[in-house]
Amino acid sequence: MGINKGKVDSVFWKDKKVFLTGHTGFKGSWMSLWLHSMGAIVKGYSLEPNTTPNLFTEARVDENIESEFGDIRDLKQISKSMFDFNPNILIHMAAQPLVRLSYQEPIDTYTTNVIGTVNVLEAARKCENLKAIVSVTTDKCYENREWHWGYRESEPMGGHDPYSSSKGCAELVTSAYRRSFFSARDSASLASARAGNVIGGGDWSNDRLMPDILRAFEKSEPVVIRNPLSTRPWQHVLEPISGYLVLAENLYNHGEEFAEGWNFGPRDAGCKSVDWILDEMVTQWGEGARWELDKNNNPYEAGYLKLDCSKAAERLKWQPKWDLKESLKIIVDWHQVYIDGGDLKKQCLKEIDNYSK
Numbered sequence: 001m002g003i004n005k006g007k008v009d010s011v012f013w014k015d016k017k018v019f020l021t022g023h024t025g026f027k028g029s030w031m032s033l034w035l036h037s038m039g040a041i042v043k044g045y046s047l048e049p050n051t052t053p054n055l056f057t058e059a060r061v062d063e064n065i066e067s068e069f070g071d072i073r074d075l076k077q078i079s080k081s082m083f084d085f086n087p088n089i090l091i092h093m094a095a096q097p098l099v100r101l102s103y104q105e106p107i108d109t110y111t112t113n114v115i116g117t118v119n120v121l122e123a124a125r126k127c128e129n130l131k132a133i134v135s136v137t138t139d140k141c142y143e144n145r146e147w148h149w150g151y152r153e154s155e156p157m158g159g160h161d162p163y164s165s166s167k168g169c170a171e172l173v174t175s176a177y178r179r180s181f182f183s184a185r186d187s188a189s190l191a192s193a194r195a196g197n198v199i200g201g202g203d204w205s206n207d208r209l210m211p212d213i214l215r216a217f218e219k220s221e222p223v224v225i226r227n228p229l230s231t232r233p234w235q236h237v238l239e240p241i242s243g244y245l246v247l248a249e250n251l252y253n254h255g256e257e258f259a260e261g262w263n264f265g266p267r268d269a270g271c272k273s274v275d276w277i278l279d280e281m282v283t284q285w286g287e288g289a290r291w292e293l294d295k296n297n298n299p300y301e302a303g304y305l306k307l308d309c310s311k312a313a314e315r316l317k318w319q320p321k322w323d324l325k326e327s328l329k330i331i332v333d334w335h336q337v338y339i340d341g342g343d344l345k346k347q348c349l350k351e352i353d354n355y356s357k
Contacts, residue, residue: 008038090188134193138167148304232274
């Protein structure tokens with residue numbers, strides 16, 4: 001088989017058995033919908049959704065996939081769940097994903113993101129038909145030196161806060177498992193994927209910029225912002241998910257050639273400061289939208305962070321598709337469908353279809 005040319009191959013996914021951790025989360029719900037739309041047979045394993053509302057419920061994700069509620073820190077349960085399903089592909093997305101929460105709950109953050117990853121990979125070792133594993137971490141896994149150029153996959157892992165540090169640890173776990181248990185010719189091929197700040201319709205998490213903006217705009221209240229000059233690689237949720245899928249296809253078809261770490265971020269133009277995002281969202285939303293500065297002391301968050309995605313462009317032929325202004329308009333349109341009581345599953349599938357063209 002030839003190497004995939006950067007676009008998700010819907011034919012590849014038909015009838016593939018995919019075990020997905022974190023399927024009830026924001027990114028996991030989008031991933032579940034996309035996989036099912038291509039004919040994949042999906043089993044999700046995750047904690048129950050932790051916000052009301054949430055995309056998993058609002059888009060009726062569980063209508064079309066097998067769903068099991070469980071904790072990745074429970075080795076016995078996840079091992080049985082994965083072994084019984086007998087997947088071809090494993091996509092590990094379950095995590096404690098919030099920087100500020102990691103200051104409040106550091107132990108839960110480390111046990112979920114580090115020991116949870118160990119458990120997922122340990123369970124995967126027992127699955128005979130498994131050929132490809134994508135372990136999803138974050139751009140914050142890198143030791144952030146506030147550089148004004150992008151981090152490459154070879155940069156050292158690190159992290160100032162418990163969340164970022166735990167994700168650096170998860171990358172080290174993934175690397176050790178790859179070398180120790182997933183390097184034989186007949187074993188599954190294991191890669192990690194690192195993405196930037198993901199935005200999109202259906203994210204109701206606390207302490208994330210886009211949900212905070214939309215919640216305030218809905219109530220005609222000002223958005224209160226902690227760090228307006230922080231710069232991040234913003235990208236629509238479908239961008240990194242497409243990267244994970246392309247990576248999984250290449251792992252499945254070509255094995256160890258692609259079994260390493262990969263960055264999936266926006267083009268340089270997608271790296272914008274928080275105040276740029278706010279001003280653009282105020283324009284997109286219109287009447288009643290505004291923001292102001294939070295005058296309270298807040299925990300440390302990195303000021304500047306950017307990914308170098310040239311490896312994915314060169315070897316996977318993967319490129320981001322939607323620019324940031326377009327992505328923000330798509331998010332406002334999605335949220336308007338939600339406010340109007342529209343069919344959110346239909347809206348998600350429409351966006352997936354538009355992205356896939």
